[in-house]
Amino acid sequence: MSNFNNMTVEQRLQRSRVQMLVYYPFFGQLSMYLKFKKRNNVVTAATDGRYYYYNEDFIKSLNEKQLNFLTAHEVMHPALGHLWRKGKRDSLIFNHAADYVINAMIIECDPKGENFEMIKGGLYDPKFKGMSTEEIYEILINDKDYVKQAYENAFQPIQGIGAPIDNHDVWEEINGQDEGEDGSLDQVGETDWKERVISSAISAESKAPGTIPGSIKRLIDEIKAPQKNYKQLLAEFVQYEINDYGFSPPDKRFSHMDIILPDFSEVEEVIKWIVFVIDTSGSITNDQYQTFISEIVGCLNQFGGRVKGKLLYCDTEISEDGVYDVEDVLKSIPSGGGGTDFRPPFEWVEENMDECSGLVYLTDGDGPFPTKEPYYPVLWILTKDCEVPFGNKTRIICD
Secondary structure: HHHHHOOOOOHHHHHHHHHHEEEEEEEEHHHHHHHHHEEOOOOEEEEEOOEEEEEEHHHHHHHHHHHHHHHHHHHHHHHHOHHHOOOOOOOOHHHHHHHHHHHHHHHOOOOOOOOOOOOOOOOOOHHOOOOOOOOOOHHOOOHHHHHHHHHHOOOOOOOOOOOOOOOHHHHHHHOOOEEEOOOOOOOOOOOHHHHHHHHHHHHHHHHHHOOOOHHHOOOOHOOOOOOHHHHHHHHHEEEEEEEEOOOOOOOHHOOOOOOOOOOOEEEEEEEEEEEEEEOOOOOOHHHHHHHHHHHHHHHHHOOOOOOOEEEEEEEEOOOOOOEEEHHHHOOOOOOOOOOOOOOOHHHHHHHHHHOOOOOEEEEEOOOOOOOOOOOEEEEEEEOOOOOOOOEEEEOOOOO
């Protein structure tokens, strides 16, 4: 703790972010999207989805666990879309509701207080656990005594009945066209943060299972659970890499020291240069498409984000806007709707990739197949049983 007290404010913030990356990678990875920016006209701290604004004196007043709490708190406002969800609701009471949700979430992650300590005066009530911000808002706004007390303490952020830990006034400044420090338009919105939440959850669950709040898991679970074990299905696609070191988790042999040391010589299963193809012909239903997307997300999840390659959308051809990096699957927009031809993706690989570790084709199986077997392994993921000319096949069920 003495080392922490001797650090500058910037060093304390950086240390907090590193601790999140190690112990709570979900919060840690999300925090990497926010740039630190001193703003002493902010009473405590704030975020607009781009910056982590902080008051130097307030940061100095916090111990290490409290600062960790603040770091997690800040990233969860844009992660949960609070900056964009308020609508015409009362700003102060909506801010209270938002903090009740986040603070309960952080406490849920660390009930013993090993790495987080609730900041004095913050808003927390176990009766709100599992409720949405909007649900809590409706309860609070209809409690006249609560509203009266909230406004009496509106300018005393950590006193009275409790108040938001951070300053939410910057939410009112967001218009999506603010100029960044480099002079460029820095546009970050709700969709960007939804994608960040999902990708951070996928990565964090593989590195540190059990560290993602249950409420976040419920949001992620809206994407259908994958049906297949891709560790087994893609065994012949896998490459093995030895990392010189890795910090997640840190080497436990040195846990008694007041430093974090890496775990050496970690062997990882990696899939590079893989191609996923989604059939977007007119015979594919929306339920089938959503199932295909869920299977790809499930594959990325099972390999902890260690999958690199391409995603192609194909009906009888691959359109110019039908090619994506596979890690951008949740950003991708399907194109197609015509007939079916399974040959173009294999031709695309021949023309555009020097190396391919394997191809996964998600389809209903109705269409002409290539006559020549490629040099790389192929997995057909089918919505119904049918014969394929080469490769392996497996069946999935679509609602």
